[in-house]
Amino acid sequence: MNGVYLPSQFGVIFIPLATVQVKTGDKLRVTCRYSHRGKAESVPLYAAIGNSGAFGFDEILHSSKTISVPEDVSWQVREAYVDITITSAISAGFYDLYAKIDGGIPRVISPTLHDVVEVLAAIPESEFGEITITTYAKV
Amino acid sequence: MALYADIIEIVAPAEADADSRVDITVRIKNKYSSAIGIMVGGALEYGVTPWPGINFPDDTENVAGGVTHSFSGWFTMPGKGVKIHAYSYYYAGGSWYFDDEMTRAVDLAAVPESEFGSIEIISYARR
Numbered sequence: 001m002n003g004v005y006l007p008s009q010f011g012v013i014f015i016p017l018a019t020v021q022v023k024t025g026d027k028l029r030v031t032c033r034y035s036h037r038g039k040a041e042s043v044p045l046y047a048a049i050g051n052s053g054a055f056g057f058d059e060i061l062h063s064s065k066t067i068s069v070p071e072d073v074s075w076q077v078r079e080a081y082v083d084i085t086i087t088s089a090i091s092a093g094f095y096d097l098y099a100k101i102d103g104g105i106p107r108v109i110s111p112t113l114h115d116v117v118e119v120l121a122a123i124p125e126s127e128f129g130e131i132t133i134t135t136y137a138k139v
Numbered sequence: 140m141a142l143y144a145d146i147i148e149i150v151a152p153a154e155a156d157a158d159s160r161v162d163i164t165v166r167i168k169n170k171y172s173s174a175i176g177i178m179v180g181g182a183l184e185y186g187v188t189p190w191p192g193i194n195f196p197d198d199t200e201n202v203a204g205g206v207t208h209s210f211s212g213w214f215t216m217p218g219k220g221v222k223i224h225a226y227s228y229y230y231a232g233g234s235w236y237f238d239d240e241m242t243r244a245v246d247l248a249a250v251p252e253s254e255f256g257s258i259e260i261i262s263y264a265r266r
Contacts, residue, residue, distance in 0.1 A: 020263055027266040035256035043253075047260075071250055073157045083266060099260050108255040116263060 017113060019094070022086045023120040031081040032099045032110065040071040043107070047082045047099040049090065052112045057098060060090045092121040141239035144177045144227035145170050147207055149243040151223060155216040156248045163193070165210045165225045167239075169202040176230030177202045179210040184222040184242075193223065199230075220246040 022028055030047040048062035063084040082099070094115040100106040150164040165179050177200055181193030195212040202208045214221075227239040 020265055022265050029262075029264050029266045030260055031262040031264075032258050033261045034258040036253065037256070038251045038253035041253045043255075069253065073248075073250055075256060079261070097260060097263060099258060101255050101258055108258045110258045110260050113260055113263070 017116050019116055019118050021118045021120055024086055024088050024122050026086045027083045028086060028117065029081050029083050030097065030099055031079060033077060033079050034101060034108065035075050035077050036069050037072045037075045040069060042066050042068050043102050045080050045082050045099065045101055047084055047097065049084060049095045049097055049117050052096040052098070052114060057096070057112065060095065061085070061087065086119065088122065090119050092119050094118050141170065141227065143169060143171045143175060143229040144238040146225055146227050146239045146241040149223055149225050149241055151243055151245055154220075154246040154248045157216055157218045159216050160213055161216050161245060162211065162213045163223065165195075165212065165227075165241075166207050167202070167210065167227045168207040169204055171204055171229075173204045174201050175204075176200070176235075177208065178228040178230070178235055179212070180226040180228065181212060181214075182224045182226075183214060183217070184224060185217055185219050187217075190224070191217075193225075216245070216247070218247065220244060 020028065032045065044064040045067045046062065046064040048057065048059040050057055050059040061084055063082050065082050067080045095117040096112050096114050097116050098110050098112040100109040145168045147166040147168050152161060155161045165181065167177055167179060169175055169177060179195050179198050181195065182190035183193065184190055193212045193214045195210055198210065200208050223243045223245060225241050226237060228235040229238050
């Protein structure tokens with residue numbers, strides 16, 4: 001089962017994560033919560049689907065959009081989302097997901113969620129294999 | 140020039156963050172030769188009317204002659220710099236009489252450069 005381990009007053013607890021199924025043409029909306037303080041600025045919110053491994057995150061699909069963060073004189077928690085378009089560049093299977101702020105040199109990176117995106121196999125184009133007469137009767 | 144309740148000093152930070160609690164101390168000296176009742180008061184000037192007051196949980200004290208007493212107070216820093224106005228009063232003949240005033244500025248702390256503390260994915264859904 002997929003999930004994340006989180007600290008709690010009872011020690012570390014395991015939170016199971018649901019898997020979302022997508023197919024080519026869909027969009028995956030990734031909603032993030034982040035903390036910020038300081039001057040206002042516009043930064044890219046970036047999210048990617050791929051495979052997390054020993055050598056980093058192998059991105060297959062990604063997307064970003066610029067978010068405007070207002071001035072915060074103290075730490076504030078805010079939310080924003082970014083949509084990733086599912087294309088034929090990704091094959092069927094289970095994939096990982098992560099997000100970050102500032103695409104070039106990341107300023108903050110989310111924990112990776114493992115195996116939470118299931119890409120379904122593309123439905124093939126319509127085709128006919130054979131035809132046979134099953135009955136014949138007077139009408 | 141104070142007659143009896145002489146404000147010696149306002150102790151306050153030079154700057155403070157918006158919405159933060161600012162603790163101050165107003166030091167008032169009894170110039171009279173024996174003990175008298177002294178009261179402190181205060182208000183904030185920063186462009187709003189009426190001027191908001193400063194909280195002094197213990198705003199009166201019988202102060203011995205020649206002694207300086209420290210009154211502790213606080214206020215919540217607004218979104219701009221303020222000028223503290225502190226006032227002193229002395230008690231005589233059943234009434235309080237205004238005696239002295241002192242001011243001190245507290246600037247609004249500069250907003251720091253933008254920084255992000257953390258990020259987490261809270262949902263992911265097909266659209």
